[in-house]
Amino acid sequence: MTKYVIRRLLGIIPTLLVIITISFFIVRVAPGGPFDGERALPEVIKKNIEAKYHFDDPLVVQYGRYMFDVLRGDLGPSYRYKDHDVNFYIFQSLPNSMILGVIAISISIIFGISSGMLAAVKQNTWVDYLGMAFAIIGISVPLFVIGPILQYIFAMRLGWFPTSGWITGDNGWITVILPAVTLSASNFGTIARLTRSSMLETLRSDYIRTAKAKGMRSSVILFKHAMKGAMLPIVSYLGPAFAGIITGSVVVEQVFRVPGLGKFFVQSSFNRDYTLIVGVVIVYSVILVFMNFIVDIVYSLLDPRITYK
Amino acid sequence: METNETRKTLLEVKDLRTYFKTDAGVVKAVDGISFKLSQGETLGIVGESGSGKSVTNLSIMRLIQSPPGKIVGGEILFEGDDILKVPESELRSIRGNKISMIFQDPMTSLNPFLKISTQMVETILLHQDMSKKEALKKSIDMLKLVGIPAAEERIHSYPHQFSGGMRQRVMIAMALSCEAKILIADEPTTALDVTIQAQILELIQELAQKLDTAVILITHDLGVVAGLCDTVCVMYAGKIVEKANTDELYARPSHPYTDGLIKSVPRLDKAQNGKLFSIEGQPPNVIDLPPCCPFHPRCSRKMEICTKQYPPVVDLGKGHEVACWLYAENKENSTDE
Amino acid sequence: MIFKKKNNTAAINEFNQEIAGNSLTKDAWRRLRKNKMAVISLVVVIIYILLAVLAPILPIYPYDEIILDHQHLPPSFTKNAGELLMEKRLADLYTQAWRQGNLELTEEEDDMLWEWIDSNEVNKVWDYMYEKGNAMVAEGSYTLSSYEQRRIDSLEEDIRTELQITLKDVWYRADSGSERVKLTSLDTDEILAAYAQLVNISAEDQKTQYMKEIEQQVLREIKERTPDLSDEEYEILLNQEFNDMSESRLNTLIRSNVLVKLNNAIRSVGLRNLKDAAEDGTMEFPLEEEISISETISATIKASKVHERQYYLGTDYQGRDMLSRIIYGGQVSIAIGFVGTITSVLIGIILGALAGYLGGKVDYIIMRIVDIMYGLPYMLLVIIAMAIFGRNILNLFFALAIISWLTVSRMVRGQIMSLKNQEFIEAARSMGAPTRRIIFKHLVPNSLSVIIVFSTLRIPSFIMTESFLSFLGLGVQAPFASWGSLVGDGVTGMTLYPWKLFFPALVMTIFLFAMNFLGDGLRDAFDPQSKNQL
Numbered sequence A: 001m002t003k004y005v006i007r008r009l010l011g012i013i014p015t016l017l018v019i020i021t022i023s024f025f026i027v028r029v030a031p032g033g034p035f036d037g038e039r040a041l042p043e044v045i046k047k048n049i050e051a052k053y054h055f056d057d058p059l060v061v062q063y064g065r066y067m068f069d070v071l072r073g074d075l076g077p078s079y080r081y082k083d084h085d086v087n088f089y090i091f092q093s094l095p096n097s098m099i100l101g102v103i104a105i106s107i108s109i110i111f112g113i114s115s116g117m118l119a120a121v122k123q124n125t126w127v128d129y130l131g132m133a134f135a136i137i138g139i140s141v142p143l144f145v146i147g148p149i150l151q152y153i154f155a156m157r158l159g160w161f162p163t164s165g166w167i168t169g170d171n172g173w174i175t176v177i178l179p180a181v182t183l184s185a186s187n188f189g190t191i192a193r194l195t196r197s198s199m200l201e202t203l204r205s206d207y208i209r210t211a212k213a214k215g216m217r218s219s220v221i222l223f224k225h226a227m228k229g230a231m232l233p234i235v236s237y238l239g240p241a242f243a244g245i246i247t248g249s250v251v252v253e254q255v256f257r258v259p260g261l262g263k264f265f266v267q268s269s270f271n272r273d274y275t276l277i278v279g280v281v282i283v284y285s286v287i288l289v290f291m292n293f294i295v296d297i298v299y300s301l302l303d304p305r306i307t308y309k
Numbered sequence B: 001m002e003t004n005e006t007r008k009t010l011l012e013v014k015d016l017r018t019y020f021k022t023d024a025g026v027v028k029a030v031d032g033i034s035f036k037l038s039q040g041e042t043l044g045i046v047g048e049s050g051s052g053k054s055v056t057n058l059s060i061m062r063l064i065q066s067p068p069g070k071i072v073g074g075e076i077l078f079e080g081d082d083i084l085k086v087p088e089s090e091l092r093s094i095r096g097n098k099i100s101m102i103f104q105d106p107m108t109s110l111n112p113f114l115k116i117s118t119q120m121v122e123t124i125l126l127h128q129d130m131s132k133k134e135a136l137k138k139s140i141d142m143l144k145l146v147g148i149p150a151a152e153e154r155i156h157s158y159p160h161q162f163s164g165g166m167r168q169r170v171m172i173a174m175a176l177s178c179e180a181k182i183l184i185a186d187e188p189t190t191a192l193d194v195t196i197q198a199q200i201l202e203l204i205q206e207l208a209q210k211l212d213t214a215v216i217l218i219t220h221d222l223g224v225v226a227g228l229c230d231t232v233c234v235m236y237a238g239k240i241v242e243k244a245n246t247d248e249l250y251a252r253p254s255h256p257y258t259d260g261l262i263k264s265v266p267r268l269d270k271a272q273n274g275k276l277f278s279i280e281g282q283p284p285n286v287i288d289l290p291p292c293c294p295f296h297p298r299c300s301r302k303m304e305i306c307t308k309q310y311p312p313v314v315d316l317g318k319g320h321e322v323a324c325w326l327y328a329e330n331k332e333n334s335t336d337e
Numbered sequence C: 001m002i003f004k005k006k007n008n009t010a011a012i013n014e015f016n017q018e019i020a021g022n023s024l025t026k027d028a029w030r031r032l033r034k035n036k037m038a039v040i041s042l043v044v045v046i047i048y049i050l051l052a053v054l055a056p057i058l059p060i061y062p063y064d065e066i067i068l069d070h071q072h073l074p075p076s077f078t079k080n081a082g083e084l085l086m087e088k089r090l091a092d093l094y095t096q097a098w099r100q101g102n103l104e105l106t107e108e109e110d111d112m113l114w115e116w117i118d119s120n121e122v123n124k125v126w127d128y129m130y131e132k133g134n135a136m137v138a139e140g141s142y143t144l145s146s147y148e149q150r151r152i153d154s155l156e157e158d159i160r161t162e163l164q165i166t167l168k169d170v171w172y173r174a175d176s177g178s179e180r181v182k183l184t185s186l187d188t189d190e191i192l193a194a195y196a197q198l199v200n201i202s203a204e205d206q207k208t209q210y211m212k213e214i215e216q217q218v219l220r221e222i223k224e225r226t227p228d229l230s231d232e233e234y235e236i237l238l239n240q241e242f243n244d245m246s247e248s249r250l251n252t253l254i255r256s257n258v259l260v261k262l263n264n265a266i267r268s269v270g271l272r273n274l275k276d277a278a279e280d281g282t283m284e285f286p287l288e289e290e291i292s293i294s295e296t297i298s299a300t301i302k303a304s305k306v307h308e309r310q311y312y313l314g315t316d317y318q319g320r321d322m323l324s325r326i327i328y329g330g331q332v333s334i335a336i337g338f339v340g341t342i343t344s345v346l347i348g349i350i351l352g353a354l355a356g357y358l359g360g361k362v363d364y365i366i367m368r369i370v371d372i373m374y375g376l377p378y379m380l381l382v383i384i385a386m387a388i389f390g391r392n393i394l395n396l397f398f399a400l401a402i403i404s405w406l407t408v409s410r411m412v413r414g415q416i417m418s419l420k421n422q423e424f425i426e427a428a429r430s431m432g433a434p435t436r437r438i439i440f441k442h443l444v445p446n447s448l449s450v451i452i453v454f455s456t457l458r459i460p461s462f463i464m465t466e467s468f469l470s471f472l473g474l475g476v477q478a479p480f481a482s483w484g485s486l487v488g489d490g491v492t493g494m495t496l497y498p499w500k501l502f503f504p505a506l507v508m509t510i511f512l513f514a515m516n517f518l519g520d521g522l523r524d525a526f527d528p529q530s531k532n533q534l
């Protein structure tokens, strides 16, 4: 097991290398960067960047230095803001995004699994149809449609929630609800459908028949015998789900004015503040890569058939 | 061997029909089957693959997948009560407790996510008044009984760490540990090699005798049937074509299909001219069969009427029943109908 | 997929049962037709595609035609723009009158209106005031002031007379004897001369003026690209830009500049000529005719009354017709969805087939790339790409295609790995068929149905991705539209103008639903085992 964990950890390295390399080339070589004559930057920033990148050094040396910096957690100065460097802005907004993301993924997992299980157990009843209707809505309707519409109905028309804002503001935690629900919609749908179909398949399997033949209660069968097997596809879906949450948060933060990383990301891509964009992407990628790693480990813990070669 | 009449009837299946709705049509997997099982009796069910043996027995346990399957008619009387009508909660006290089953496919019938110990212990705890420790001990004993080496350690493994044959033995141990009144064994020895096969079958028989358990033994192997069973049902395309006392059946196989089956068993005492007998052709697809004897395309003694109507069940005496036009008396009348 | 006529002598088995043919596509097609949702969805998708393809010949207004007067008109089937404008004007006047105390209402009504205003529901106030005001004027309890009457009259006049002129062609005739030619076929200097003649300025003065204008224009572009610089820095950049600019590019800039001016001049002359006719009703509108502008220039114009336009789905913040924008937006979205999917599937097939068939190092490298890309938040990479290479449809399209081949390539590789060892491939190889031939003749067709089903399932997510970026403003740019950018536009001001959000969202959602149902139906049809799996 430990060996397996180490092997998977080593597997992360190439991905991180690729991320850093792409980032380096974007910052250093991409057109419109500070080293591109076309782009004139304010003096202070220019100085900062020159000091940082030593761009009279050979490219290899620069690359090495850049990688070292990133690995150390130093993402460099911003192209746009004079006062602080990229790290400052990221660590200011990251916690907000994390809160939103964690709540959203929790909502989608909890509600997705429970409505998927309900739908499977009550197959072809109105419970099933209702649950699956919601799931399909979650999957088919893009979140930038769901978000504004929820906002329109529940905030503007009904006035149950504030239209925007964040927990740090006057309204407190209630502000999280709409953005988190919006962000969880598509994962909720996918998880609910996945749970339903994998639960149905598991319930049809021979070993569940064996359990029934032993005369066990259906609740015991469901939770003790069927649950583990049925959860495997959901666990392996969690990787893409995290990616979806990250991508989705970009829009949701925009719609609900959440002061998070995603909003920063969009802003800086309009400003072409490359160091900041790249910094955000590195942070997101690292989160994603580690999430995938954890998911893998959880999967291998759940499925005894996995061998740790 | 005692005759059926003297012993109490435990299970009576009357005109059981189990159909499957599929894309291609309705599969009449079991279509009007009746038989009786008495206490301590061993009943053999033989037939080609797809003839409906497993479906019959799953129907008895009410374990048919629905949809697509449905028990559309008949009664299954267990100790006088119709299993098809009892509520789910009562059904649980029958399953595993009074009727237990060894499933055909050992590779998929054990839960891959739970340890063998968990699966065995839970079975025992469910119907017997024991502590966990005692249950574990009993499980180990049962595993030893079916010949699992180092059972004390191996019981804590997962199913995938066992070979197919070992898994089948675990299944058997699990079913036997229930000490049920009826044991349904669906081809319990298919995954085992020959030496173990005999051993296991003997074990089943021994335990059955000790506990006075009735056994339904499903098999392809007519040799096994001859050695173990009191009564034999021969199934073909969802119907019982011949039913008789074992000795009677071997002495006087009446249905051409039974005849063919017995002839196709390789035997050492008869010269075979170096060639095995086999029944030509394939068993029919049981979707939308027209009214006729389903065996007629393969039958060497086919008559005109066989293609038009299903034969009536004829009692040849001593409980020997056969469904074949060869023995029906009112052939002429029936043709006109 | 019925290519062959039904065979009359169907195969019959020994039980006189017909043996149905077991063609996969036929079977799948039958199963698909049984699935009601899938059939409905198929119809919906076909309708959408037809609308998108036929958009240019549909009787709808141009999607990029800006009529600022018609800003934010609500959707209406019965009233044309003029009537809506009048309603708006009246509601406005009544409301003002009420707020100034000239128009008196009961106390309850006052409370109600203030409550609406407080809860940001100004629409309700207008609607109410319009009804109420009209009723009060009718029964004589409120008389319009002369100022109000003037405002109403002037709007009425505008509605009656304001024309919209589109230039179809502009003709140039050097002197009365010569053949007339299209203005656009002349070279820049000639156009300059023609314009100079029209407005009576020397061509030289013209040119210097244009240079100034172009300078401004370029400067604006630079400022947009790199904001927040000092003036000197902009100066430097501007000079640099002009130094780098080629002769022909400058020429085009001047040319397009003067053409715009010329067209405007012609339009205003045309307007002047036709306005009187519109006023006294001597001419029928809409009309299309050739008018002469000066001795040398004439133009074929189309004229119609602006305020007779009808907006079934309302207008946006620049008075553009929402119906037409949604249809053209659909064209862009659907096109990107389909073409993008096809491109990415093709890339996926090629790389997957190579990996699967060649195996070894090639396989290893391709699959490593796939693995690594899977681990990246690639949507963000697309956003970066858009930031670097500029936001336009083509870049968006490439960025999307490049990231979406991953799953297809894995699938194709898997299929090929399993097919590779089958006998008929061995046979082909032993007969000396070259690798490439084997792949494309045997392996790819064998995996085709899986790929088709997968692609159908991909299309909606492709469309979603595109719309996602356009929503953020990183995708399709105005005047072009896509569903995503329309929804994005609609979000601003959605309390006041909900139709701007509602219609594009609805249209898009219906399409995505249909695509998802169709994809599910196809998958179930082709692979009945995987019922309802994802």
Ligand SMILES: Nc1ncnc2c1ncn2[C@@H]1O[C@H](COP(=O)(O)OP(=O)(O)OP(=O)(O)O)[C@@H](O)[C@H]1O
Pocket: B020, B022, B027, B028, B029, B047, B048, B049, B050, B051, B052, B053, B054, B055, B056, B065, B068, B069, B104, B286
């Ligand atoms: N879930 C199902 N759906 C559709 N048809 C089924 C299903 N289960 C069984 N059948 C059909 O019922 C018939 C009888 O099957 P059954 O499993 O009882 O055969 P069997 O006699 O046990 O064969 P074997 O010796 O191979 O185990 C077969 O034709 C099979 O196709």
Ligand SMILES: [Mg+2]
Pocket: B053, B054, B055, B104, B186
């Ligand atoms: Mg069977």
